[in-house]
Amino acid sequence: MFNKILIANRGEIACRVIRTCRALGIRTVAVYSEADADAQHVRQADEAYCIGGPRPADSYLRGDAIIEVARKAGAEAIHPGYGFLSENADFADASESAGIVFIGPKAASMRRMGSKAGAKELMQTAGVPVVPGYTGENQDPAHLQAEADRIGYPLMIKAAHGGGGKGMRIVREAGEFADNLQSCQREAGNAFGRDRVLLERYIEQPRHIEIQVFGDAHGNVIHLNERECSAQRRYQKVLEESPSPFLTPALRQAMGDAAVLAARAIDYANAGTVEFIVDPAGNFYFMEINTRLQVEHPVTECVTGLDLVAWQLQVAAGEPLPLAQDDIAQSGHAIEVRLYAEDPEAGFLPGSGTLERLRLPAPSAHVRIDSGVVEGDTVTIFYDPMIAKLIVHDADRPRALARLREALSQCAISGPKSNIGFLERLVRHPAVVNGTIDTGYLDRHLDEFMPAHEVNRDLLLGATAARLLAQEQGSRDGAAASNDPGSPWAVADGWRLGHAGQRALAFLHGEERLELHAHGSGGEYQVEYDGATHTVAGARFDGALLGLRLDGRARRFRVFDHGRELLVHDGERRLRLQPVAMYRHEAGTAGAGADNVVAPMPGRVVVVKASAGDTVEAGQEVMVIEAMKMELSLKAPRAGTVAAIHAQAGDFVEADTVLVALAEAGADT
The missing domain is CATH 3.30.700 (Glycoprotein, Type 4 Pilin)
Known part of the structure; x- marks a missing residue:
C-alpha cells in the first residue's frame, strides 16, 4: 500500500478520499486554486499546495502543475477523484512517466472509453447492445445535419468526451438541429476542452441504470450490482438508488454480465461504471463507461458494505480484488440525493455565496453525509454548486424513503438558495414512490415538483x-x-x-x-x-x-x-x-425593467448574438453566459432595437450587470 498520495480534485470527493486514507494510515496531499484556499479538503489534508487561479483551466486542469506538486511532496500516487482530469488519458500517462501511480484505469483503457463515439463502436463489436446513431470523426455541421436526418428525430446530440449531463441536447425536428449543435459544442469545449459530438436515436421514456464494475491487474473483473439514476433534470441525476425497483432478477443478471463483458473488452482495471439506457419493455443499450469513481458511489457502498475508495487504492497498489463475484452481497436499500446551491423556482439557476447556516442531519447507521463544505464556507461561481450528498440506507425501499424524508426535514441552508424543498417534494411524488419515473419525467412535469404559492x-x-x-x-x-x-x-x-x-x-x-x-x-x-x-x-x-x-x-x-x-x-x-419590522416603510424594489437584459448571476460571457442597432423579437436569444459549468441563455424581454451591448465574449460579469440595453419603446435609434 502507499505511504502518501496526492488528491487531484476538490470538494466532497477530495474529503472522501482523505477520510479513507486516514483510516488506512496513508498521508494525503491536496492541491487547491486561489478560490479554494480555505476549503475543507485543504484543511483536512496533511499538506496542501496552491496551483493557480480560480478557473479550472488555471488550476485543477493543470496536469503539469499537479504532477510537480506530487514530486515535491513525495507522493507515490495520484487519486483523480471525479471530474477535472479523472478521465484524461494524457494525465494518466504523464503521471506514470513521472513514476507516480495513477489511481484509475490504464491510459489505454481510458482512451478507448474517453470518446463516447469510440466506446460505442467498440461495444458494438464486442456484442454489447448499443443505440443506433452516428459516432464518426467527421464533425462538419452539414455532415452532422445529414446524419441526423438519416437517423431521424427525436435524436440526442452528446459530447463525445466528458459526462455529468454537460454537452447534451435533444432535437425533435431538423430545423432545431444547427442551433442545438453549436450550443452543445460550446458547452462541451468549455467543460472538457474538446467539442466533438456524437448523435444517437433518442429513446422515449427510458430508465437510466448503471452497473458498478471493478477490475484488477490480475485479470479479475466483477460487478457490484446496479444503481438506478432515472430521476434526472436536463440529464443531471437528482436521485440515485440501489437496488433498482425496475429490474427483475433475470434482467439484473443480464445487465451485470454485459457490464463485465464491456469491462473485459478494454482490459479494465480499477473502478468504473457501465451505463445503460433501458426502454419500457426492458431492452437495454450501452450508453458509456465512466472510467472513474462516480458521484453516486456511496449508494453501492451502503448496500454492499464495501469501501470503494479503499478498493481503488488496493488495486492501484497491485493487489487483487478483495472479493470474487459470488462473494458480493447486497443488503437493504440505499438512496442518494444531492443538496445544491440553486434556485428551482428560477429554472434551477446555480447560486453562490457564504453558507451563513448549514444544518444537516447527524450521521448514523441509516444516514450518511458526504460534504466538502461547512457552515461559513463559500460556494463559488467557478465550480459545481453541490453542498452535500445525503445518503440513507434501510431494510427496504419504503423504509429508505421514509428515512430520506426525515433526513431532509432536518436540513436547513441560509445564504444561497437551495434545492431542499424541491427534493422533499420529489421523494413524496407518486412517480418516485411507485418507482415509475423515467429520465424525462421531471422535464415534462416540472410544475408538479414546484411549491404552491399560497402560504400554509x-x-x-x-x-x-x-x-x-x-x-x-x-x-x-x-x-x-x-x-x-x-x-x-x-x-x-x-x-x-x-x-x-x-x-x-x-x-x-x-x-x-x-x-x-x-x-x-x-x-x-x-x-x-x-x-x-x-x-x-x-x-x-x-x-x-x-x-x-x-x-x-x-x-x-x-x-x-x-x-x-x-x-x-x-x-x-x-x-x-x-x-x-412591522412599521418600517418597505421601499419598492425596482426590477431590471423591460429595456435591459441583465446577468442573472456572476459568470463569463461565451457568445454575443446581437449588435447595437439590431432589431430583435421578444424571447430572441441575444447572449449566452457560462456559470457553474452550465450555459445560460439570455433573451430579449420584448421586441425592439438594441441600443447597446455592454459585454463581449470572454468578459466576466457580476450578477445584475446590464449586458444588453434595448432602446426605449417607440424611441428612434
Missing part, C-alpha cells in the same frame, strides 16, 4: 408562535443581565394600560408581506391573521422542536431561527420567512 396557515402560525417565544426569551435574558432581573418590565406580554396587550409581527414570504397580531404570552396566544382569529396554546420548545395546539389540534414543528430568516417544518412541508 398552520406553518405560518407555528412560525408566529416560535417568534413570540423567542422575543419573550430575549426579554427575559436581557432582564437577567440587568440590575433588576425581577422587574415587571421583563414580562414580554405586550401589556398596555386600559386594554389587552397586542404584539404585531410581519414576515416576508418571497415578495409577499404577511402581517399578524397576537395577544398573550408564555405560549398562550390569540393570533389574528387574514380576518380570522386562531388560538395557539401550550407552545413550548424542546430543542429545535416546537410543540403546540392550533385551534385545539396538537401540532409539532421543527424550527430553524437564524435571526434574519425563520424556517418552520411540519415533517412534510417547509415555510421560509424573513422577519421584518
Whole structure:
C-alpha cells in the first residue's frame, strides 16, 4: 500500500478520499486554486499546495502543475477523484512517466472509453447492445445535419468526451438541429476542452441504470450490482438508488454480465461504471463507461458494505480484488440525493455565496453525509454548486424513503438558495414512490415538483408562535443581565394600560408581506391573521422542536431561527420567512425593467448574438453566459432595437450587470 498520495480534485470527493486514507494510515496531499484556499479538503489534508487561479483551466486542469506538486511532496500516487482530469488519458500517462501511480484505469483503457463515439463502436463489436446513431470523426455541421436526418428525430446530440449531463441536447425536428449543435459544442469545449459530438436515436421514456464494475491487474473483473439514476433534470441525476425497483432478477443478471463483458473488452482495471439506457419493455443499450469513481458511489457502498475508495487504492497498489463475484452481497436499500446551491423556482439557476447556516442531519447507521463544505464556507461561481450528498440506507425501499424524508426535514441552508424543498417534494411524488419515473419525467412535469404559492396557515402560525417565544426569551435574558432581573418590565406580554396587550409581527414570504397580531404570552396566544382569529396554546420548545395546539389540534414543528430568516417544518412541508419590522416603510424594489437584459448571476460571457442597432423579437436569444459549468441563455424581454451591448465574449460579469440595453419603446435609434 502507499505511504502518501496526492488528491487531484476538490470538494466532497477530495474529503472522501482523505477520510479513507486516514483510516488506512496513508498521508494525503491536496492541491487547491486561489478560490479554494480555505476549503475543507485543504484543511483536512496533511499538506496542501496552491496551483493557480480560480478557473479550472488555471488550476485543477493543470496536469503539469499537479504532477510537480506530487514530486515535491513525495507522493507515490495520484487519486483523480471525479471530474477535472479523472478521465484524461494524457494525465494518466504523464503521471506514470513521472513514476507516480495513477489511481484509475490504464491510459489505454481510458482512451478507448474517453470518446463516447469510440466506446460505442467498440461495444458494438464486442456484442454489447448499443443505440443506433452516428459516432464518426467527421464533425462538419452539414455532415452532422445529414446524419441526423438519416437517423431521424427525436435524436440526442452528446459530447463525445466528458459526462455529468454537460454537452447534451435533444432535437425533435431538423430545423432545431444547427442551433442545438453549436450550443452543445460550446458547452462541451468549455467543460472538457474538446467539442466533438456524437448523435444517437433518442429513446422515449427510458430508465437510466448503471452497473458498478471493478477490475484488477490480475485479470479479475466483477460487478457490484446496479444503481438506478432515472430521476434526472436536463440529464443531471437528482436521485440515485440501489437496488433498482425496475429490474427483475433475470434482467439484473443480464445487465451485470454485459457490464463485465464491456469491462473485459478494454482490459479494465480499477473502478468504473457501465451505463445503460433501458426502454419500457426492458431492452437495454450501452450508453458509456465512466472510467472513474462516480458521484453516486456511496449508494453501492451502503448496500454492499464495501469501501470503494479503499478498493481503488488496493488495486492501484497491485493487489487483487478483495472479493470474487459470488462473494458480493447486497443488503437493504440505499438512496442518494444531492443538496445544491440553486434556485428551482428560477429554472434551477446555480447560486453562490457564504453558507451563513448549514444544518444537516447527524450521521448514523441509516444516514450518511458526504460534504466538502461547512457552515461559513463559500460556494463559488467557478465550480459545481453541490453542498452535500445525503445518503440513507434501510431494510427496504419504503423504509429508505421514509428515512430520506426525515433526513431532509432536518436540513436547513441560509445564504444561497437551495434545492431542499424541491427534493422533499420529489421523494413524496407518486412517480418516485411507485418507482415509475423515467429520465424525462421531471422535464415534462416540472410544475408538479414546484411549491404552491399560497402560504400554509398552520406553518405560518407555528412560525408566529416560535417568534413570540423567542422575543419573550430575549426579554427575559436581557432582564437577567440587568440590575433588576425581577422587574415587571421583563414580562414580554405586550401589556398596555386600559386594554389587552397586542404584539404585531410581519414576515416576508418571497415578495409577499404577511402581517399578524397576537395577544398573550408564555405560549398562550390569540393570533389574528387574514380576518380570522386562531388560538395557539401550550407552545413550548424542546430543542429545535416546537410543540403546540392550533385551534385545539396538537401540532409539532421543527424550527430553524437564524435571526434574519425563520424556517418552520411540519415533517412534510417547509415555510421560509424573513422577519421584518412591522412599521418600517418597505421601499419598492425596482426590477431590471423591460429595456435591459441583465446577468442573472456572476459568470463569463461565451457568445454575443446581437449588435447595437439590431432589431430583435421578444424571447430572441441575444447572449449566452457560462456559470457553474452550465450555459445560460439570455433573451430579449420584448421586441425592439438594441441600443447597446455592454459585454463581449470572454468578459466576466457580476450578477445584475446590464449586458444588453434595448432602446426605449417607440424611441428612434
